[in-house]
Amino acid sequence: MRQVADLHCDVLSKMLRDDKVTLGPPNDGKLDVTLGRLRQGGIGLQVFAMWVPDELAKTPETLLRAAELFWSKVLTCEGMRLVRKPADVESVLSGTDPGLTGALLSLEGVNALQGQWWALRLLHRLGLRLLGPTWNHANWACDGVGEPRGGGLTKAGRQLVAECEKLGILIDVSHLSDRGFWDLADAASRPFFASHSNSRRLCDNPRNLTDDQIRALIAVDGLVGLTFVPYFVTVPGPATIDDVLRQVEHVCGLGGERHIAFGSDFDGIEVHVQGLSHPGEYPALAEALIRRYPEAWVKGWLSGNVRRFLTTNLRE
Template sequence: MKIFDAHCDALSKLLERPGLDFARARDGLDVTLERMQASGIAVQNFAVYLPERYSGDFRYVLESIDLFHERILRAPQMRFIRTKADLRNAAAEHRIGALLSLEGVDSLHGSLALLRILRRLGLTGVGITWNRANWAADGVLEPRQGGFTAAGLGLIEECNRLGLIMDVSHLAEPGFWELLEASRKPVIASHSNAAAISPRKRNLTDAQIRALIAAEGVIGITFVPPFVSEEEPVAMEKLLPHIDRVCALGGSRHLGFGSDFDGIREWLVGLEHAGKYDRLVNLLLRHYREEDVERFVYGNWFRFYMEHLPDEEAVP
């Protein structure tokens, strides 16, 4: 079965450890070409996330995008997805689609010009914050728990205009509600779970999940063990209550996965890297109808991106 994954941090790992080989490596990277092929990953979103020690230096955003081209897109089996047509063609050509997003706008330092440059370089998604505050809004671990700044509201407006898909994962709750209010387009949570099942700040409350669904967004259930369950170790089966919760809130057509592979240092038992994604598919097939499983692992994200990716590479 085809798989669409909405979030991984392989680029961040490549930035820190340039020796890792995406095309061949069996260890070091969770997401490799071999592993994606083995499990049936058809589309993978690659986030540009700068670890805090890079202190939001835009140079490293550009270097991450260079790594995306040099290490990931260089494999002929991969295809860069910048537009609706790219997504349609990747599926038709049986190539693995690669989406590019930014996790946290810190490195833009308030410059919408830099945002437009990234859009021109093929960026399609924007996570507003990581865990801390930045110039646009507060992240979930910022004690102040504020919402958007005036500059941040300008960012929302420009993302809407440019057709950039905004991501609420890591955003503090006040900002979540402000974004839903201000955005003229649906937003996503690329890698967040249900707080009713696992009460962590990074997870979404039932009210947030309902609101995302009502706004035609999609929620990517994530494999970060502490966001899945308090237990240790956490079995892959513990993802099921999160799926059930989102479905119970009306989200069976608004649910996908965002693994966070290569952004995690502990893994769900049975789901230790991207090559084991097909085991999750098998688990889901034992619990849900096949057509629902197809939507969860691919169809819901595919439908959302086909609707909301830009029509053209050029900036409007």
């Protein structure tokens, strides 16, 4: 079975809402991402995002609760391995132990940090290695794609970039406004990436990336994590695996074959691409890809490009 790396799921948000939710039985009906489905899909690395739902307090304490859930309910599962440095990435994506799944902690939206650098440093100690400055709306650091004024990074947002680079936390541009994207590109001295965004040329949604943004990600040796959110894949109507392949083809056409990855957004969506409703169905995507593209390219898209990006850019 081919190794897979997935750059985004929202399991921790569901756990924040309901502390009885776990990756194992009997929660198959509550989660897209379960331990069994991770094994079924050959997931060697899964990124778990901390996103604070609107009904919960946007405070550092809520983020620490999410991080505690990551440690107590994810990392305690059989075969789960914490990923926070290059050697960890190699251990879970080398293919030598298919029974392992790496778990990597990310933050989606810095609202709850409230500009408190001690909280960022503490979360880093707890495993935080990836950070998206916003989730659609405006906050103290930047504007998201849903903010009508379309602002970029604030002064504090530029400091956030500097603090993350000092700690070795990689910046995720998914959800950033267009101006925020270019402000980040200007401020960053290290490669950045998109965890779960598609091509805006193929699907005209502000959450997707323009061709110029995709080229910018390629230029910094970043990643374009294509997502399975149906309304970011195609409009109108149901999305299929063939529609996902069209997204792949478009990024390849821009010179991005060494930069494609996948970020499903499982457990963050209510509807799914047909045939891609949970991580156990990744093999169907892999088979569709291998019928059209060279094996080496497909291995890169499924995990190789993520492996290279993280081993190059994470710190010991």
